[in-house]
Amino acid sequence: MKQRKKQLLGVLGLVAVMVMTAVAYALPTYAESADTTVQVTVNGPGRSITIMSPQDGETIAVNASDGHISLNAKVNQEQVRKIQYLMVCTNEAGVESKAEAESLITELSGSDEVTLTVPASAGNSDCTLKAHGFDDNGIEIASDQVSFSFRAMSVVFTGKYDEFGNPEVLLTMAGSVDHVVLQVHDKKGNPIFVSKDGTSEAIEITKDKFTVLDNGNLSYSLFLPMNKYDAPSGSYDLVSVAYNADGSISSMNVNDFYYDREAAGVPSAGSVMKDLNISRADFVLTGLVIFTAVSGFALYLIFRKRFQA
Numbered sequence: 001m002k003q004r005k006k007q008l009l010g011v012l013g014l015v016a017v018m019v020m021t022a023v024a025y026a027l028p029t030y031a032e033s034a035d036t037t038v039q040v041t042v043n044g045p046g047r048s049i050t051i052m053s054p055q056d057g058e059t060i061a062v063n064a065s066d067g068h069i070s071l072n073a074k075v076n077q078e079q080v081r082k083i084q085y086l087m088v089c090t091n092e093a094g095v096e097s098k099a100e101a102e103s104l105i106t107e108l109s110g111s112d113e114v115t116l117t118v119p120a121s122a123g124n125s126d127c128t129l130k131a132h133g134f135d136d137n138g139i140e141i142a143s144d145q146v147s148f149s150f151r152a153m154s155v156v157f158t159g160k161y162d163e164f165g166n167p168e169v170l171l172t173m174a175g176s177v178d179h180v181v182l183q184v185h186d187k188k189g190n191p192i193f194v195s196k197d198g199t200s201e202a203i204e205i206t207k208d209k210f211t212v213l214d215n216g217n218l219s220y221s222l223f224l225p226m227n228k229y230d231a232p233s234g235s236y237d238l239v240s241v242a243y244n245a246d247g248s249i250s251s252m253n254v255n256d257f258y259y260d261r262e263a264a265g266v267p268s269a270g271s272v273m274k275d276l277n278i279s280r281a282d283f284v285l286t287g288l289v290i291f292t293a294v295s296g297f298a299l300y301l302i303f304r305k306r307f308q309a
Contacts, residue, residue, distance in 0.1 A: 047079045049133040049142040052111070056146040059253070061154040061217055063174035067120050069150060071099075073129060074113045080133035080142060081105050087116045089125035089150065097122040124251065125150045152177055152251035153242040164227040165263050169238065169255075173210065173218040178245040180205045184224060185237045192231050226259045233260045 053074040054060060062069045073085060085101040099116040116129075126149050133142040152174045160168040171180060183202040184192040193201045203222070210218035224238065235258050242251040 046109075047133070047135075047141045049075060049077045049080055049083065049131055049144050051075050051129060051131050051144045051146050054129065054146060054148040056148070058146075058148045059151050059154045059156075060148060061152065061172040061174055062123060062150050063152075063176055063216060069118050069120060069122050071116045071118075071129075072113060073101075073116055073131070074111060075131050075144070076111050077105060077133055077142070078109045079135070081136050082134040082138075083112055084132045084134070085114055085116060086130045086132075087118065087127060089118055089122040089127040091122055091125040095121060097125070123150055123152065151253065153180065153240060153253060155238065155240045155253045155255050157255065157257055158221070162223045164223075165259070165261060166223040166226050167257060167259065168221060168223050170221045171205070171219065171240065172213075173220075173242055174250070175212075175216045175218060176244060177210075177218060177242045177250055178207050179243050180220070181241045181243070182224075183239050184226070184231075185239060187235055187237070192226070192229050192236065194229070227261065231259055231261065233262055234258070 051073065054071065060071070071087065073087070075083060077083065082105060083103045085099075085103075087099045089097045091097070097118040099118050101114040101116055103112045103114055105112060118125075126147070128145060128147050130145045131143065132140055135141050154172040156170045156172075158168045158170050162168070169182075173180065181202050181204050182193075183200065186192060191200055191202075193203065195201055205220055205222075207218070210220050213219055226236075235256060238253075238255045238257060240253045240255070241249055244250050
């Protein structure tokens with residue numbers, strides 16, 4: 001009889017521990033949540049200004065041969081009556097170019113857009129755009145700042161992959177670009193796109209393959225053929241060089257990216273569950289229900305043996 005009581009208490013204790021552990025695990029913890037990012041800037045009650053375009057860290061493809069470079073800056077604001085803009089660009093030779101603009105705001109909240117123009121010599125420059133917001137009394141109440149670059153070519157990983165896991169790259173170039181050469185290097189500097197005998201097989205994209213955009217820039221997208229060259233999973237650098245018609249280099253970009261060959265063509269449980277909108281807590285609670293049912297059945301067997309004895 002004592003033995004059966006010990007068994008019963010043991011099972012009940014195990015159930016209690018598992019329930020408490022599962023419930024504690026199901027509770028949200030901000031330290032583990034990859035989807036929770038909160039960033040707050042307080043400038044006073046309802047007073048704010050945010051530069052929406054260009055974005056911080058963005059590379060903008062421009063055609064400096066037109067004699068000037070024009071940038072459209074867009075800002076969202078709250079409770080601001082005047083916005084002053086200042087764009088400062090420094091080119092490769094260290095020459096600084098500036099552009100300023102000012103907007104009077106009539107709405108309590110909304111967006112503002114201005115055009116800032118710098119000389120063509122600002123091509124291949126690193127720039128800073130500052131926006132300062134003032135109230136009716138001329139007192140600065142909010143500000144924002146972004147850094148970006150003017151280049152003859154912009155290289156962006158789109159976040160898309162083909163059936164082999166190869167990442168897609170979008171190239172945007174100034175109309176003056178004649179052709180582009182792409183090569184991927186590992187972190188030791190070794191080229192990846194090479195033949196079996198070690199000869200470089202860099203990808204060359206000629207101007208006749210570019211798509212002409214409405215603003216006169218050129219565009220081209222491709223999936224980097226990492227699987228073709230049997231590249232292992234790891235971090236790489238994409239080196240993109242844009243050339244003018246005379247063979248001179250107009251822009252060189254280096255982009256870091258990670259290639260995962262193991263994920264190529266293999267659907268992950270995480271992405272499937274994400275599409276089904278099933279959270280970690282749902283998994284825990286489902287497992288808890290199953291565990292409770294199994295434990296209940298075990299208790300039933302113990303009680304049954306007890307009464308039959």
